[in-house]
Amino acid sequence: MVxxxxxxxxxxxxxxxxxxDDIAALFTEGAVYYTEPYSAPWQGRDExxxxxxxxxxxxxxxxxEWHPVNVADDVSVIQGVTTYQDKTYSNLWVIRFAPDGRCREFTEWWMRHDAK
Known part of the structure; x- marks a missing residue:
């Protein structure tokens, strides 16, 4: 389990x-990165x-800030909160790992919190 x-x-x-180099180290050569629902993913480490x-x-x-929702053999679901000075986002990540611990498929969904 990763x-x-x-x-x-x-x-x-x-x-x-x-x-x-820091970015590339996270992903396998053929990784895919889904940035939002219904959009084509980024394909391959260079892209x-x-x-x-x-x-x-x-x-x-x-x-x-983050915490795991579910961690299994080769996939983790992570819930997070990203805070900027003027905005905050809720995040949901699905990370599918290769055996070496790098990511082979990454999905991130984020929603901006309503301005008050």
Missing amino acids: EPRQWIEGYVRAWNSNAP IVAKWLERRDKPGEATF
């Missing part, structure tokens, strides 16, 4: 560094890195 903590810590590190960098946040711009 424990998601190390992978998520790597994801947050890549999120804050925007270093291509994932390129698309990530097109949408990158500034280092330290957001905080991310």
Whole structure:
């Protein structure tokens, strides 16, 4: 069974560094990354890195808190909250792992909290 903590810590590190090597280290060569329902996924590690960098946040711009909803042999479902200075998002991640602990399929769904 792959424990998601190390992978998520790597994801947050890549999120804050925007270093291509940090991003690439998370994913298998043929990984797919679904960014939202009904959209075509990013396919392959090179495209994932390129698309990530097109949408990158500034280092330290957001905080991310998370907890596992379900952890099985090669898949984890994670619920999180991403907080920026002016907005907050709820996140649901489905991470499908390769045997080496890298991600082979990643799905992230996020919803912005209503402004008050």
